[in-house]
Amino acid sequence: MSTTRSTAAGKVLEVLSTFDRERRSQTLSxxxxxxxxxxxxxxxxxxxxxxxxxxxxxxxxxxxxxxxxWEIASGCPRSQILRDVALPFMQDLYEATHxxxxxxxxxxxxxxxxxxxAGHRSVELVTMVGSRFPVGSTGMGRVLLAYAPREVxxxxxxxxxxxxxxxxxxxxxxLRAQLDRIRREQVxxxxxxxxxxxxxxxxxxxxxxxxxxxxxxxxxxxxxxxxRASGLREPLLRAAYGIxxxxxxxARTTA
Amino acid sequence: MSTTRSTAAGKVLEVLSTFDRERRSQTLSxxxxxxxxxxxxxxxxxxxxxxxxxxxxxxxxxxxxxxxxWEIASGCPRSQILRDVALPFMQDLYEATHxxxxxxxxxxxxxxxxxxxAGHRSVELVTMVGSRFPVGSTGMGRVLLAYAPREVxxxxxxxxxxxxxxxxxxxxxxLRAQLDRIRREQVxxxxxxxxxxxxxxxxxxxxxxxxxxxxxxxxxxxxxxxxRASGLREPLLRAAYGIxxxxxxxARTTA
Numbered sequence: 001m002s003t004t005r006s007t008a009a010g011k012v013l014e015v016l017s018t019f020d021r022e023r024r025s026q027t028l029s030x031x032x033x034x035x036x037x038x039x040x041x042x043x044x045x046x047x048x049x050x051x052x053x054x055x056x057x058x059x060x061x062x063x064x065x066x067x068x069x070w071e072i073a074s075g076c077p078r079s080q081i082l083r084d085v086a087l088p089f090m091q092d093l094y095e096a097t098h099x100x101x102x103x104x105x106x107x108x109x110x111x112x113x114x115x116x117x118a119g120h121r122s123v124e125l126v127t128m129v130g131s132r133f134p135v136g137s138t139g140m141g142r143v144l145l146a147y148a149p150r151e152v153x154x155x156x157x158x159x160x161x162x163x164x165x166x167x168x169x170x171x172x173x174x175l176r177a178q179l180d181r182i183r184r185e186q187v188x189x190x191x192x193x194x195x196x197x198x199x200x201x202x203x204x205x206x207x208x209x210x211x212x213x214x215x216x217x218x219x220x221x222x223x224x225x226x227x228r229a230s231g232l233r234e235p236l237l238r239a240a241y242g243i244x245x246x247x248x249x250x251a252r253t254t255a
Numbered sequence: 256m257s258t259t260r261s262t263a264a265g266k267v268l269e270v271l272s273t274f275d276r277e278r279r280s281q282t283l284s285x286x287x288x289x290x291x292x293x294x295x296x297x298x299x300x301x302x303x304x305x306x307x308x309x310x311x312x313x314x315x316x317x318x319x320x321x322x323x324x325w326e327i328a329s330g331c332p333r334s335q336i337l338r339d340v341a342l343p344f345m346q347d348l349y350e351a352t353h354x355x356x357x358x359x360x361x362x363x364x365x366x367x368x369x370x371x372x373a374g375h376r377s378v379e380l381v382t383m384v385g386s387r388f389p390v391g392s393t394g395m396g397r398v399l400l401a402y403a404p405r406e407v408x409x410x411x412x413x414x415x416x417x418x419x420x421x422x423x424x425x426x427x428x429x430l431r432a433q434l435d436r437i438r439r440e441q442v443x444x445x446x447x448x449x450x451x452x453x454x455x456x457x458x459x460x461x462x463x464x465x466x467x468x469x470x471x472x473x474x475x476x477x478x479x480x481x482x483r484a485s486g487l488r489e490p491l492l493r494a495a496y497g498i499x500x501x502x503x504x505x506a507r508t509t510a
């Protein structure tokens with residue numbers, strides 16, 4: 001960040017990066033403070049961004065991300081485009097289960113949720129689309145970690161693992177054994193690792209049936225219904241294969 | 256655009272705006288050409304954007320929108336946040352119909368699709384999430400137009416209306432009468448106006464039951480099944496009311 005700070009382009013990026021899913025609406029001085037810029041500079045950059053549609057102003061005078069920026073970002077292959085391919089399969093899975101169906105990708109040692117389908121009957125989750133979690137913390141994250149480059153795995157295994165619940169695996173050796181099992185079995189049941197109220201079943205999504213792992217697909221159910229988890233392995237794997245095949249087909253078409 | 260062109264911040268915006276849903280992947284020279292910038296300038300800006308994660312580079316050397324930009328944009332209230340509120344209702348509607356369920360907002364005289372739910376059994380559409388259409392062209396657009404400020408309506412009615420199909424209404428007086436009917440009946444059936452193979456049923460989404468119209472909700476079905484369209488009015492309206500109530504509730508909570 002600091003390397004780009006001095007340039008005008010860097011200031012644009014500093015201002016934009018003060019916004020995220022948790023900070024959707026900010027006053028000018030909040031933006032200035034978070035971006036570490038003078039108020040006058042912030043005002044100039046925000047005005048420029050607003051003129052272009054990247055930021056919009058609410059009736060209360062606060063600023064939020066504009067539709068124009070979202071339109072550009074909706075071409076992001078690793079989130080929106082992946083999601084478009086996955087959606088019909090997620091849809092089938094939702095309809096068969098009425099549970100939360102999630103799609104996530106790995107970014108370094110974190111996972112980012114790129115899509116969730118949930119209905120009125122699905123259990124409430126702590127995660128949300130666009131939010132990040134340490135890759136070791138969730139069932140979907142561990143699936144992504146199992147197929148990550150060796151150095152990413154070591155970085156996670158060598159750092160302290162946060163105990164989100166009394167059940168969270170924090171011992172690196174146990175986690176390492178889990179990663180082995182994921183690679184063998186393809187499907188992983190994550191029991192109350194992130195929240196005491198939820199159990200996740202997760203599987204890898206590849207580009208083609210044998211290509212690199214590009215995402216994780218998961219079903220999250222209430223922990224009190226956890227006995228249903230193993231029955232979800234089969235439909236989850238089928239959906240993950242369906243997405244993988246379609247991604248493989250598209251990769252061959254555009255290559 | 257030309258007013259910001261000369262500044263470094265303007266160049267960042269110029270480069271970003273060469274990307275959209277139809278142009279997801281571009282070479283450096285394509286970006287330079289579309290942004291109207293020198294290749295060396297483009298290289299510098301792209302490198303800066305890549306360092307920050309707003310752009311990423313594919314294995315073939317081409318550039319695309321990075322996950323970081325998508326994460327920021329996912330806080331956009333008029334698309335992603337609206338969509339999060341609408342999704343469970345869209346979900347119910349999808350499950351009851353297995354047709355395309357769409358959500359769109361108005362931006363000037365255009366509409367932008369912010370969400371679509373579709374399964375393997377839904378008819379294929381020409382529209383997609385993140386894409387724009389003239390607000391007069393589609394059923395959902397006409398619903399948004401019916402509740403747009405008078406000057407937006409006049410601008411659309413005074414411009415030539417494109418005939419997408421032999422059925423498209425291009426006579427301003429007929430369109431004006433349609434807008435009146437939409438305001439009276441709340442639900443609008445748009446018969447093969449954008450494509451000969453589809454019929455849309457659309458309804459307004461408000462902030463609260465009587466608040467301003469913030470979006471349009473639509474079901475798009477195959478034209479050969481158009482006799483089912485009127486049966487969709489009631490469930491569509493129910494879903495639109497559900498979303499409106501929830502948006503109203505949230506607006507009161509955060510006010």
